Amino acid sequence: MQAVDALAKVCADVRPGEPEEGVLGVAPRWVAAPADASEAAEVMRVAAEHGLAVVPRGGETRLDWGLPPRRCDLLVDTRRLDRVVEHAAGDLVVTAQAGLPMRRLAETVAERGQRLSLDVPLPGSTVGGTIATGAAGPLRLLYGAPRDLVIGITIVRADGRTARSGGKVVKNVAGYDLGRLLCGSYGTLGLIVEATFRLHPLPSACAYVTSPVADAGAACEAVQAILHSPVVPSALQCWTSSGQSLALGVLLEGVPDGVAARAARVADLLGSRASIKEQAPEGWGAYPDGTTLIEVSAPPASLTDLLGALPPEATAVWSAAGHGHVGLPAQMSAGDVARALEKLRGALAPHHGGAVVCYAPEGVREAIDLWGPVPALSLMRRVKDQFDPDHRLSPGRFAGGI
Template sequence: MTEESQALREDVPGGPENRPGPGSGSDGSPSRVRPTSLAETAAALETAAAEQQSLLFTGAGTALDWGAPVTRTDLVVETGGLDRLISHAAEDWTVGVEAGMPLARLQEQLAPAGQWLPVDAPTAKAGATLGGLLAGGDVGPRRLKYGGLSDLVIGATLVLADGTVVRTGGDVIKNVAGYDLAKLMAGSFGAFGMVARLNLRVHPLPESTTTLALAALDAGQALTAARAVMRSPLEPVAVEWDGERLLIRFHGTEDSTAARGRLGAELPELAGARVLDADEEEPAWEAHAAKIAGEEGDTVLRAATRPARLPALHAKLQELAEGSGVRAAIVSGIAQGLHTVVLRGGEAEGHAAALTAWRQAVHESDGSVTLRRRREGVDARAESWGPAPATTPLLRSLKQQFDPDDRCAPGRFAPWF
């Protein structure tokens, strides 16, 4: 292991087609490189460093426009050629993958062993890769029970801006040796380097799943119902509110999910809830994921707050949307305080105004907001990140250490760093 990174850097099998060209294409568009091994990745980045090229790492590209716009790209590094399953130790509950592996394909490969990676990020349907999911921080409703992708990463191999290959963590599900550099990559949008490989902890596939649905037009009512479920012994894996109804999902043995659904529907706060039929369940969650993802022309924000803030922030959102001539929908991981807001219709000015004002309201509630996709024209009218947090000097210091020439996704976190 110790020698691996050294050896890989000496042994560079990538042909010239895998080397980046000298700067951007003549038409101003960036060059592209699609390495198929760790060694090729390192070599490509080393060459790019020598040329002082700015870099944009991309997997399936599902989150490529999240955060602030990248201001300069000479070389696009595609991880699609790094899509292999390296190892699957089913009995150890671990899997090693290259970071360009799409989540959906990993699930297919784990399923025969009765396992899965309990991540249900909405962008998975569009082909999102594991590296991209870590860097973009997309997580799905079942985070409530299983945590996000970052919580399931037990080790990683990263390639830094200068081509340095670095390993962090390990291959076992319990390990505290050294700093966990994978956490620096989580939510970094590629600003500190590229994720090349991941070691992940997998779980047994649940025997059975069931979902309770409760019509709930009011945020306060939804929150009360969500809290009742969380107080109950039912241990839901997801509790989501989409502005119209509350969806509560349970995993477990056949008998237990049936019992959970039944007992859930009996909770007084959930009066009127019903268990979805088996053929309704998956479509309900797919429709839910589609709401979170939004559509072309939408502006999508991800906010994290204390769950109790939802009713006030929801009311504020509706008020702002109305004043800005846009429609606003909220999809809330209501038991966790993770909300996705979709602004639709109207003009870019309205999107920008609603975004800026609502973000301020969230900040005043001690929450945070990440701008995901946005309507064309929004970037010219609204800041992507809002006021710089107190951690800004530290983030700049980290950037200086890991990417001193500011070549990895420059501008992604502007104006923070």
Template structure:
């Protein structure tokens, strides 16, 4: 047993195992997997790792480990699933504090009895820490904001083992350096999230979905604009798209009578074919991190996604450019021979496309889609892809303010201990 192994064992009360292929990240297996149960134990793990120059990658359930670049090196996987304590739920203040390893689905169950919810939908398979670290949001982002807008406080452990806190349990505007916002979406490259404080929202009494079929990008753009500018204020606006056609759906919530009236008004405005339902469409908010947008099949043939399957990309765009984006996606099959589908939130300018085909054609299609997104103020990030595709692409694509991001990484993690190379520009 090495000194480094002994230090890790002491750090988390013996909860250290040898790394295996099952723990591999992009085919790279760690030497050890450490499973701390408290912030203090995380601090001790990071102190030991920093002292021995060990590279550490944080993992929750592992549902998004294929996202981002392969790490430059990997010695320790820090498993957060034992950090699953519900620390506090102040129902009267609509505030919750939870360990980063708690499942999002469990957390929603925790607060449902009080008629509350965390405004991240749908119920996903990952942990709270993973959701925050990857900045993953669902359809309700239009009403409640992105994940970063729901986080009001955070406890984290720096690369050198020092514990830091940001924000608190009060919903208010504050001046200064907001670490919680900085770590949200940082893919574990700046610190290990151990606890998160969230603002909650009440569960509405009634929910109604209004769906209209759209044939062609122009019809989709018209429906999106109608909903975006509607005085009925939808909670979410989603589009489901394949083969040059699809549907646009709005979610309306509130008191029963008012919601029914709003749904009638929206359906009338959307015109012929609009339908009202009290259940979400089957595709609504499906977690495209692990499923094909059209078939519901896994995006990988094996456990680490290297064997083949479709490529999943996240696309951002200006709201007014939604129609142009759908047109670009529709053209991909004709120009490159790939099967392309899309699902997203056009009213906030973010969604996911699934591209399926030979590796060379998928690469060409991705670069084409990247150019189209750039022209409408957006970008394309490759989330899931077979190695044959991933190896030929910069998964993050061109980035602005890269020098600033490198400076922040250097300040937080000068030794490159945390997930080295995983983020934009190989940070």
């Protein structure tokens, strides 16, 4: 039996792939959209029997991140897996399918006064895609990244078998490492079909305290002052705008009286130009503009070096959680990008930080090392061999050609 016939036998929505559906230019032979987890498992089983290379697709918001797959025989579209499976509001836990947009998940849990404390800066992002890329915004400072909020996960392995870890209550940590392992795996270890998250109550009040800062040194001093004060920010962000001007923003959450007092304290620390508002400043939590996007891991002590290493054309957003993004404009040549990337990595290396290119134009991508040094690469390859011995899941998309 031909592969496409076998796929059609187990999944009602199977069709030939279109060139415009290509993953960084690699067009799929077929596209399958399973309707539930069991159908997804059958699709993966057939793919294994026929030796098909599989690439998962959610909302396509980050499908251009990473490297092109070496081949893409089957694109598995998860957008029909779009249900909230269970919202146990009393336990502050929600279980959702991988294709559910994060916006709909937020709306569902907000009805019970709760939230998944994970701000995702791209509209249309899905549960599975957010986990697979490990995406997080400025709330990461207080609440962590997806790997800190996922307490259970269901995946379909490369051979079509379903695997589950974790549980439906926050205190259940059985198999928790599998959930962490899948976060940031770029679809190379398994097809995520369902995830369980811990939730937090919606705060009754919030305030954003923002202020321009004179230079990198002043920004670093202000960050240290806030982090060593008792105000407990939910998020602290530094960003550059055109002309390399700098600004700081601090998000405070809680009860009205407490938020007001803490906001006043932060405003005192930031100086006379600080302002306090209930609404987020423009661009809060968004990726910086640019045709090349670089994710940086940069702890607070490295902020001065990070800002000093930016080329004049760059824009940047950095969170005190130690992560941020740098945007480089289209007019920068591949050589310019390579030199900027080398300078960033050199500035961050003494702080045990690094820089990874999320996406870039094809000509730039071919001229640079997207991932940079990866100390755990040999371990990652062993994990890949165990989960996907034939290397059929998103082959070549991840660091070291994994």
